[in-house]
Amino acid sequence: MQTNDLKSGLISISLTLVFLLITDIVFSSLLPLIGLGQFRFSLHILFILYLGLRISSPYIAIFIFLIEYFHSLFTIESWAMGTFTGILICLLISVVKDIIHLKTKLMTFLMVQLFQLVWFVIVALMIYLKLDDMSYVWARLINFIPVSIIISFLSPFLFPILDRIWASRDDHLLQDNG
Amino acid sequence: MLDSLNYQRKRTKLFINVLFLLFALISFSSKKNVIRKTSLFETIMMETLVPIQRGISSAQFSIKSLINNYIANVNASKQNVELVKKVSELENEIFKMSEVSLENDRLKTLLEFRKEIPYETVTAQVVARDSHSDYKVFRINKGYSHGIRLQSVVVTGKGLVGYVYRLTDHFSDILTIVDPEIKIDGMVKRIRSHGMLEGNAKSKMNMRYIPKNDRVILYDQVITSGLGNIFPKGLLVGRVTKIEKEHFGITQRIEVTPVVDLDKLEEVLVLVSDIDPVKRAEWEVLDKQSGVEVN
Incomplete structure (x- = not known):
């Protein structure tokens, strides 16, 4: 889907942000309720990967910033790390877009899992540079593995919902010349 | 014509991407400490959204209470919880008293006395946790209007929990002692x-x-x-x-x-400091010199 018009993109991102807020509120409060407090997670990575995989827009960096800024209301992790990582991932996706397709649920699962791994590598590097301690990276990796698998499982079901929000109908990666 | 439009689009996209990348990188690398003053927008958003988290958490307490007090053990469980809490508070009092006694002995030999900083406490409930399980951070249902300030200390009857790193009028976010930032x-x-x-x-x-x-x-x-x-x-x-x-x-x-x-916290106490104004002025000067802005 090509979103040249910032105004129409803002409507879609607003709906995406509402979706994000609902999931963040529910997961940060509900998961501890049912004894899964150790596996709290957020879907902000999934939304950003969706933008990179499905949406073609020159304003995608702005959308990523907005997602991370709203997500930062529910976490100590500020918007900067997620924005930086998200933009890098989307740039990477735009480079390899010709060899990626999301025709099947399995492919969607695998692509989302792959790019989550890339996301983790970038974030781990930033954490290591900041804290100078590899033990945090290993601790995050242990938490990351089950959470990323859950997010990847959710992706084939959530992508169609996001397709409706962004009015994207292509199953292939968009024909983005940018 | 189409090529020109595409070229312009590419340039716009590249410019915006680079701008936000730099913006994010500078913000990430320049962040010296985790204490955050919330903007007006953030305050409005949190004051609107956090009550929903509180509502969901309240459901947890109600369900737990129902299971523990009526299905498992009628009354006995409730009494036990109250007594355990009381014992914990009394143990903390005894601990503080013995510490004061030791301190008095040392100060008497030096012929110099220090005033213990007096403080009041505000009781608060944990309403939500950080959306990432990597972080031991949680949110409580008391804020600026209850006398809490940035870096207000948070404790329980057993010991130290952490301090407030972000707050609005009615809610505060607590950074716990096991976080590497503290x-x-x-x-x-x-x-x-x-x-x-x-x-x-x-x-x-x-x-x-x-x-x-x-x-x-x-x-x-x-x-x-x-x-x-x-x-x-x-x-x-x-x-x-x-x-x-x-x-x-x-x-x-x-x-x-x-x-x-820290994984099972439900209620905490926040120390609302009522300190010597001279010492507060000294600390504010030190904080300004070190570039830390704290209310």
Whole structure:
């Protein structure tokens, strides 16, 4: 889907942000309720990967910033790390877009899992540079593995919902010349 | 024409991407400490959204209460919880009294007296946790309007929990002592040996700069030393659970396990400090010089 018009993109991102807020509120409060407090997670990575995989827009960096800024209301992790990582991932996706397709649920699962791994590598590097301690990276990796698998499982079901929000109908990666 | 439009689109996209990349990188690298003043927009958003988290959390307490008090054990369980809480508060009082007694003995020999910083407390409930399980951060249902300020200390009857790093009028976010962003000047109570406590990846704390010759033993209590202008002296932080002495070097590495179970917190106390105005003025000058803005 090509979103040249910032105004129409803002409507879609607003709906995406509402979706994000609902999931963040529910997961940060509900998961501890049912004894899964150790596996709290957020879907902000999934939304950003969706933008990179499905949406073609020159304003995608702005959308990523907005997602991370709203997500930062529910976490100590500020918007900067997620924005930086998200933009890098989307740039990477735009480079390899010709060899990626999301025709099947399995492919969607695998692509989302792959790019989550890339996301983790970038974030781990930033954490290591900041804290100078590899033990945090290993601790995050242990938490990351089950959470990323859950997010990847959710992706084939959530992508169609996001397709409706962004009015994207292509199953292939968009024909983005940018 | 189409090529020109595409080229323009590419340039716009590249410009915006680079701009936000730099913006994010500068913000990430320049962040000196975790204390955050919330903007007006953030305050409005949090004041609107956090009550929903509180509502969901309330459901948890109600369900738990129903199961514990009516299905499992009628009344006995409720009484037990109240008594355990009372015992914990009394143990904390006794602990503080013995610490005051030791301090008095030392001060008498030096012919110099210090005023203990008086403080009031605000009781608060935990309403939500950080959306990432990597972070031991949680949100409580009290804020600025209840007398809480940035870096207000949070405790329970058992010991130290952390401090407030972000707040709005009615809610506060608490950074716990096992987070790597937090540094606490502590001391081993028995031998009065000072060190620096910081969180590690195992949800415990490392205590550094303890001289190798200091005879720390397992299960020694570690308390706050009062240095650093944040934590009052004498708050119990944890117990020594691991000691590593290197062959070379002049210090030993100590692992401290917090006395408070941070995963199961439901209620906390926030110390609303009512300090000596002269000392407050001194701290504000020091904070300004070090570039920390704190209310």
